[in-house]
Amino acid sequence: MKELICIVCPNGCRLRVDEKNGCRVTGNSCPRGEEYGKNEILHPVRVLTGTVRLHGASLPRCPVKTRGPIPKEKLPEAARALCRVDVEAPVQTGDVVLADLCGTGVDLVATRTILP
Amino acid sequence: MTEHQLVVIGGGPAGLSAALSAWEAGITDILLLERDKYLGGILNQCVHNGFGLHRFKEELTGPEYAGRYVELLESTAVRVKTDAMVLSVSPDRTVRYVSPADGCRTVHAGAVVLAMGCRERTRGAISVPGTRCSGILTAGAAQRFINIEGKMVGRRAVILGSGDIGLIMARRMTLEGAKVLACVELMPYSSGLNRNIVQCLQDFNIPLLLSHTVTDIIGDRRLEKVVVSAVDEHRRPIPGTEQTFECDTLLLSVGLLPENELTRALGAEMDPRTNGAAVYENMETSIPGVFACGNVLQVHDLVDFVSEESARAGAAAADYIQNGETASRRTLTVENGNAVSYTVPQRIRMEAVDQGVQVFFRVNRVFEKSAVTVTAGEKQIARFKREHMAPGEMERIFLPEKLLALAEGETITVSAEEAEA
Ligand SMILES: Cc1cc2nc3c(=O)[nH]c(=O)nc-3n(C[C@H](O)[C@H](O)[C@H](O)COP(=O)(O)OP(=O)(O)OC[C@H]3O[C@@H](n4cnc5c(N)ncnc54)[C@H](O)[C@@H]3O)c2cc1C
Numbered sequence: 001m002k003e004l005i006c007i008v009c010p011n012g013c014r015l016r017v018d019e020k021n022g023c024r025v026t027g028n029s030c031p032r033g034e035e036y037g038k039n040e041i042l043h044p045v046r047v048l049t050g051t052v053r054l055h056g057a058s059l060p061r062c063p064v065k066t067r068g069p070i071p072k073e074k075l076p077e078a079a080r081a082l083c084r085v086d087v088e089a090p091v092q093t094g095d096v097v098l099a100d101l102c103g104t105g106v107d108l109v110a111t112r113t114i115l116p
Numbered sequence: 117m118t119e120h121q122l123v124v125i126g127g128g129p130a131g132l133s134a135a136l137s138a139w140e141a142g143i144t145d146i147l148l149l150e151r152d153k154y155l156g157g158i159l160n161q162c163v164h165n166g167f168g169l170h171r172f173k174e175e176l177t178g179p180e181y182a183g184r185y186v187e188l189l190e191s192t193a194v195r196v197k198t199d200a201m202v203l204s205v206s207p208d209r210t211v212r213y214v215s216p217a218d219g220c221r222t223v224h225a226g227a228v229v230l231a232m233g234c235r236e237r238t239r240g241a242i243s244v245p246g247t248r249c250s251g252i253l254t255a256g257a258a259q260r261f262i263n264i265e266g267k268m269v270g271r272r273a274v275i276l277g278s279g280d281i282g283l284i285m286a287r288r289m290t291l292e293g294a295k296v297l298a299c300v301e302l303m304p305y306s307s308g309l310n311r312n313i314v315q316c317l318q319d320f321n322i323p324l325l326l327s328h329t330v331t332d333i334i335g336d337r338r339l340e341k342v343v344v345s346a347v348d349e350h351r352r353p354i355p356g357t358e359q360t361f362e363c364d365t366l367l368l369s370v371g372l373l374p375e376n377e378l379t380r381a382l383g384a385e386m387d388p389r390t391n392g393a394a395v396y397e398n399m400e401t402s403i404p405g406v407f408a409c410g411n412v413l414q415v416h417d418l419v420d421f422v423s424e425e426s427a428r429a430g431a432a433a434a435d436y437i438q439n440g441e442t443a444s445r446r447t448l449t450v451e452n453g454n455a456v457s458y459t460v461p462q463r464i465r466m467e468a469v470d471q472g473v474q475v476f477f478r479v480n481r482v483f484e485k486s487a488v489t490v491t492a493g494e495k496q497i498a499r500f501k502r503e504h505m506a507p508g509e510m511e512r513i514f515l516p517e518k519l520l521a522l523a524e525g526e527t528i529t530v531s532a533e534e535a536e537a
């Protein structure tokens with residue numbers, strides 16, 4: 001039995017995951033918690049957020065996120081990859097700024113609309 | 117002097133939501149004043165995710181959450197002035213502001229919503245000893261440097277205080293290639309959300325030193341090291357427990373202070389427990405027609421609740437403009453009882469209560485299985501069960517009108533207690 005804190009939402013439910021019983025999750029208040037609990041034992045994932053260089057606007061950085069979660073152990077490598085990304089204004093929220101970040105199959109997207 | 121139905125001060129999530137809900141309630145002449153170049157307030161620098169799970173049922177980043185509101189606002193005829201700093205508000209609702217485009221202007225409003233947000237406590241406010249070297253900044257200032265300006269603030273950092281901003285910055289600094297040596301917290305518990313302790317500290321093996329504080333700061337021009345000591349139950353440093361961390365950066369995450377210079381100068385009654393204005397059930401301050409919401413009223417952890425509270429303030433301002441003052445023949449004062457540090461609202465006008473009243477509060481220590489009780493004199497009028505409560509997490513209860521009607525005296529008291537098994 002493993003005790004975890006669900007990080008999906010600010011409620012921070014205390015989960016118990018039974019590794020011996022097909023990773024059965026208890027203590028969650030919603031289905032997202034169940035998914036998180038299972039993943040956290042089998043293959044932990046996180047959404048990466050950060051910023052990339054922006055050209056052609058009064059702001060020097062454009063905020064970005066991975067469109068979905070990526071394997072937790074890829075975080076440092078993926079964060080370093082952000083240093084090599086350049087975008088040009090205008091940018092729209094949701095625009096893909098880098099496809100398939102570090103072979104995760106997940107795209108990096110802009111999170112702010114910035115006009116030149 | 118120009119006349120507007122409603123003037124909203126501050127274009128963060130609170131001001132945006134208040135302006136929108138007043139618009140939806142039928143107010144067509146709204147002026148929103150924001151001193152920054154962009155709308156969105158503090159959310160623009162909060163590039164991490166975790167916003168909007170309540171409001172939009174999706175996990176958004178700060179800029180995305182703000183963007184949704186800005187888009188909604190653009191579909192209305194609310195007039196927005198950015199780069200416009202409000203200098204004063206007077207009790208007759210005259211608002212003075214200054215901007216490069218308009219110079220110094222005075223406008224009069226039928227109602228005013230105060231939504232100026234909050235500032236961080238600085239080194240001065242908590243008096244850390246040591247030399248005055250560079251490299252010491254608040255976590256929010258570091259967040260602005262890194263996320264908005266694209267400038268890294270240091271290579272080896274210690275974080276004092278375990279508020280959410282400090283935790284978020286521990287992760288942010290690490291992902292940007294810095295080494296975060298420790299997060300040091302004076303209290304025996306963290307004031308940040310559990311989820312942030314997990315995903316910002318534990319994910320990166322950053323130690324959280326509870327019941328510890330910084331007792332010396334050493335550096336000539338730039339910070340060179342900080343000394344950290346354990347503290348006893350009276351929060352006094354224990355001699356002999358000193359450890360030294362070599363670092364070039366110390367981030368302070370030691371709390372937020374509502375930015376209420378305008379509110380004080382206006383003469384609105386303040387609540388020393390929240391450092392915000394004292395408000396009625398509809399977010400109205402002691403000055404008729406002036407409302408307050410968001411972090412300027414009480415420091416929130418969740419932007420979703422800021423939006424919700426502010427929507428109520430906006431709707432109430434609309435009601436004031438359309439129907440005039442709220443009757444107040446009978447007013448209940450809400451008091452904080454056992455282990456509760458404050459409540460918002462502070463007062464309830466019984467005639468104004470429609471279906472019920474939402475009461476926000478914080479507890480002053482950690483509770484496991486527990487209950488929140490509302491009493492009027494000796495009589496308990498409501499009881500709510502909780503599995504867990506902590507000072508870092510704002511609590512709220514909804515008091516239906518039926519229960520409030522049971523209160524006979526002039527005060528009701530909100531208290532917290534351990535639940536008997
Ligand atoms: C660093 C940080 C991290 C956070 N992380 C999270 C999180 O992960 N999840 C979450 O849900 N919540 C989070 N929050 C909380 C949430 O973002 C805030 O509670 C919310 O932004 C407060 O909104 P506000 O509109 O009251 O204040 P603000 O966003 O501060 O907006 C106030 C606005 O008023 C303007 N203003 C002030 N004075 C004047 C004046 N005199 N004239 C004109 N304009 C003025 C300011 O420029 C500012 O734009 C975080 C907050 C901070 C500070």
Ligand code: SF4
Nearest residue numbers: 006009012013029033
């Ligand atoms: S289980 Fe559901 S409610 Fe509980 S923290 Fe996780 S996401 Fe939030």
